[in-house]
Amino acid sequence: MAPAHVLQLAVLAGALALLALGASMAFTSANVLKRLVGVAIAHVGALTGALGLGAPATLALGGAGALLATLALGAAIAVRLQEGYGAVEGPEIDAADQYDEPPDEPL
Amino acid sequence: MAALLEIARNNAALIAVLAPFVGAALAALAPAGRWACLAAMAAATIAAVAACDLAARALTMAAAPPVAESGLALRLDGVGVFIGALVATLGALIAWASPAFVTRAPQTPYAVALFLLALTGWIASAYAGDLVTLHLAFALASVATVAAAALGAERDRAALSAALRLLIAAGVAGAVLTIGVALIARAGGGASFVSLAHAQLSAPGAGGVGYGLAFGALAMMAGVAPLNLWTAAFYGRGAALAVAAFGALGVAALLGALTRLAAYAVVAPALGEGVSRALLALGLASVAIGSVQAVGARDLRRLAAYAAAAQAGCVLIAVAMGSPAGFAAALVQIFALAIAALALTIAAPPHGALEALDGLGRRAPFASLALTAGALSLMGAPLTLGFLGRWRLIEAGVGGGWWWAAGAVIFASLSAVFYGGRLIERIYFRRASVAHERVHEPWRVFLAPALVVAFAGVLMGADPSMLLRAADNASRFLTGAAP
Numbered sequence: 001m002a003p004a005h006v007l008q009l010a011v012l013a014g015a016l017a018l019l020a021l022g023a024s025m026a027f028t029s030a031n032v033l034k035r036l037v038g039v040a041i042a043h044v045g046a047l048t049g050a051l052g053l054g055a056p057a058t059l060a061l062g063g064a065g066a067l068l069a070t071l072a073l074g075a076a077i078a079v080r081l082q083e084g085y086g087a088v089e090g091p092e093i094d095a096a097d098q099y100d101e102p103p104d105e106p107l
Numbered sequence: 108m109a110a111l112l113e114i115a116r117n118n119a120a121l122i123a124v125l126a127p128f129v130g131a132a133l134a135a136l137a138p139a140g141r142w143a144c145l146a147a148m149a150a151a152t153i154a155a156v157a158a159c160d161l162a163a164r165a166l167t168m169a170a171a172p173p174v175a176e177s178g179l180a181l182r183l184d185g186v187g188v189f190i191g192a193l194v195a196t197l198g199a200l201i202a203w204a205s206p207a208f209v210t211r212a213p214q215t216p217y218a219v220a221l222f223l224l225a226l227t228g229w230i231a232s233a234y235a236g237d238l239v240t241l242h243l244a245f246a247l248a249s250v251a252t253v254a255a256a257a258l259g260a261e262r263d264r265a266a267l268s269a270a271l272r273l274l275i276a277a278g279v280a281g282a283v284l285t286i287g288v289a290l291i292a293r294a295g296g297g298a299s300f301v302s303l304a305h306a307q308l309s310a311p312g313a314g315g316v317g318y319g320l321a322f323g324a325l326a327m328m329a330g331v332a333p334l335n336l337w338t339a340a341f342y343g344r345g346a347a348l349a350v351a352a353f354g355a356l357g358v359a360a361l362l363g364a365l366t367r368l369a370a371y372a373v374v375a376p377a378l379g380e381g382v383s384r385a386l387l388a389l390g391l392a393s394v395a396i397g398s399v400q401a402v403g404a405r406d407l408r409r410l411a412a413y414a415a416a417a418q419a420g421c422v423l424i425a426v427a428m429g430s431p432a433g434f435a436a437a438l439v440q441i442f443a444l445a446i447a448a449l450a451l452t453i454a455a456p457p458h459g460a461l462e463a464l465d466g467l468g469r470r471a472p473f474a475s476l477a478l479t480a481g482a483l484s485l486m487g488a489p490l491t492l493g494f495l496g497r498w499r500l501i502e503a504g505v506g507g508g509w510w511w512a513a514g515a516v517i518f519a520s521l522s523a524v525f526y527g528g529r530l531i532e533r534i535y536f537r538r539a540s541v542a543h544e545r546v547h548e549p550w551r552v553f554l555a556p557a558l559v560v561a562f563a564g565v566l567m568g569a570d571p572s573m574l575l576r577a578a579d580n581a582s583r584f585l586t587g588a589a590p
Contacts, residue, residue: 019286023279027336032271039278046282050289056298059239063285066246070278073250077257077271084264097265097344 011052018045032081032088036074043067119161120181120234123195124227126153131223140215144205147219151202154230155195162192166580180236182300185581186370189438190363191233194356197449198226200556201352204453207553208348218258222352224251229360233367237299238288238321241364245284248360249277249328252353259346269345272337273353277328284324290317295375303371311377318372318382322365326389329361331423332396332416339400342412342452343459350408355449358415362441366426366434370585373429383427390423394515398522406459407478410526411451414485417519418444418493424512425500432503434582439499439574443484443492446564450481454557464530466539473554475534480561482527484568487520491568499575 022042029035047063078088085093115122130150134143165188205219228248235241253274259266292298294314327334342350369386373379397416404410418440425437454477456463468475484493497516504512567574 015286019282022282026275026279035271035275039275039282042279042282043285046285046289049286053289053293055289055292056239059242059285059288059292059298062239062243062246063281066243066250066281067278069246069250070274070281073253073257074271074274074278077253077267077274080257080260081267081271084260084267093268097268097340 008052012049015045015049015052018042018048021045030090032074032078032090032093035090036071036078039074040067040071043070115157116160116164119157120183120191122157123154123161123191124181124231124234126150126157127198127223127226127230131220131227134216134223135220137216137219140212140219141206143216143219144202147202147205147223148199150223151195151199151226154226155192155199158188158192158195158230162188162577165584166577180240180299181234182236183234184300184367184370185584186363186367186434186438187233187235189577189581190359190367190441191230193442193445194226194229194233194360194363197355197359197445197560198230198352200449200560201348201355201453202226204351204553204556205348207453208346212261214258214261218255218346218348221251221255221258222348224248225255225349225352226356229356232360232364235300235364237297238291238303239298242281242284242288245277245325245328245361245364246281248357249273249281252349252357253277255352256341256345256349259344259349262346263344265340265344266346269341269343270349272340273345276337280324280327283320283327287317287320287324290314291321293317300371311375314375315378315381318368318378319385321368322382322385322389325361325365325368326393326419326423329358329365329419330412330416331389331419332393332400332413335393335397335412335416338412338416339404339409342408343406347452347455347457351449351452354408354411354415354452355445358419358448359441359445362419362422362437362444366422366437366441367585369426369429370434379429383429386423387427390420390427391515393417393420393423394519395420398519401526402522404526405461407455407461407464407530408452408459410461410530411448411455414451414523414526415444415448417522418447418485418496421497421500421516421519424515425503428503428507428509428512430503430507431579431582431585432499432506434585435575435578436496436499436503438578438581439492439571440496442574442578443496443564446492446560447481447484450477450484450557450561450564453560454478454481454554461529461533462540464533465537467533468535470539473558477554477557477561478534479531480564482530484564486523486527489568490565492564492571492574493523493568495568495571495574499578 022038025038133146137143225248228244231244257270330338372382401413422440454474484491487493487497501513
């Protein structure tokens with residue numbers, strides 16, 4: 001196996017690991033800001049992998065633009081959550097929402 | 108005049124994409140909500156006319172009309188023109204209903220502008236000529252939908268957490284789609300749909316992983332179970348306009364993109380069987396989980412989200428068959444799902460709890476009619492589009508030797524009889540509680556689009572020849588080539 005191919009596989013493996021780490025952080029963290037950081041890590045992993053695979057430049061540029069827009073919007077929502085709920089912790093926000101409206105029946 | 112019309116028709120795809128984009132700019136600049144709504148109505152109607160004309164020409168001759176050079180990577184194929192016309196038409200209906208969502212709040216023009224931006228992205232995804240354009244179109248649509256959903260926080264702070272759920276899901280899905288597209292492009296020698304259609308995969312393993320990641324990302328954004336953990340909060344508490352737009356247009360566009368991508372994937376001999384198995388497993392899981400979730404729902408919009416997951420599962424099962432009949436069944440099913448979701452979300456009472464439906468038939472007969480039509484379509488009652496979609500799926504399954512697929516469809520229908528029937532029972536056979544008795548229908552005129560959709564659903568179910576012909580022709584030139 002050629003060294004370049006091995007390097008590409010290593011980059012891809014690292015990118016997928018970053019993607020998985022970021023995704024799990026985004027879905028499981030209680031803190032809203034940590035969830036946004038998770039999204040950012042997932043995107044960085046995806047973009048690294050895409051560049052390592054020689055993907056079209058438009059994909060990397062578009063992906064980076066989408067990441068920036070997502071983070072900017074997420075930061076704005078986090079600020080409004082702090083203003084509205086007095087917290088950016090998921091459990092506190094969920095508790096306030098459940099107080100406003102009970103969840104669906106347990107199955 | 109005739110020359111101008113000809114130019115417009117040659118650029119119909121571009122007009123369908125750009126009209127809502129320009130409309131969004133006008134709406135954002137509008138001094139008041141009503142002017143923003145007028146801009147939305149005009150822009151979305153232009154897009155709908157262009158997209159429907161394009162679909163009529165393409166699906167009549169069962170081959171893609173020529174696309175003028177525009178600088179945008181556009182490509183017309185059967186699934187794309189079908190979904191583009193569906194999304195643009197439903198987008199116009201929502202735009203005509205947008206005054207129902209308008210308040211005197213200063214951010215109303217921005218909510219309308221964001222809806223039009225999302226519409227731009229969803230229409231562009233249907234006509235995307237390559238996977239990069241498809242990716243960017245969905246990124247635009249999801250960011251705009253999140254922002255529109257968050258604007259509902261002026262009325263209910265829970266709209267913020269609803270928007271955040273969609274943001275996180277769409278953000279992760281976008282990252283997964285990025286690397287999926289890169290792997291597909293690497294394996295197929297390019298990211299354009301033309302190259303995918305003729306691809307001799309140099310690395311089938313990488314291509315398979317890429318398609319798997321891309322399907323997973325699109326399924327997560329479309330709310331396919333079990334990847335739909337975010338949908339209940341978004342549907343239940345997001346701003347009404349954003350929820351109606353995403354529930355009908357976004358889900359249709361995403362499932363259309365998934366169908367379109369699958370059509371290109373099954374062409375590759377090394378991938379066809381694996382793609383089919385993966386989609387089948389996801390489809391069966393979505394039917395089962397979505398149906399059970401819908402049975403337990405206590406909120407109309409959440410019920411719509413779960414029911415959409417069950418219907419999306421039927422779409423995936425149809426796509427997994429990989430046959431023209433299967434793809435045609437998937438398109439009919441997407442059509443039925445979008446119509447039912449629009450009727451349910453746009454006519455839902457402001458307070459979405461199921462108790463708010465008690466006695467609604469007397470308090471709000473027009474809204475009740477639309478909700479009933481949506482519920483009947485979910486149940487797959489005869490003379491509705493839901494019945495038609497499932498019948499075509501069973502036909503395709505039996506024709507392809509997939510007898511057990513009929514079992515999954517029947518399970519979805521039986522579950523829908525329970526939760527859809529519960530809606531109808533509450534609307535017409537219960538008395539309103541004191542708390543909801545004083546809530547009357549506030550916007551009769553602007554409910555017209557929901558009624559149009561409901562009646563269209565019934566009429567198309569009674570005489571489905573046009574829809575079936577369109578779906579059959581669309582499935583005959585799935586990848587843009589004449590049969």
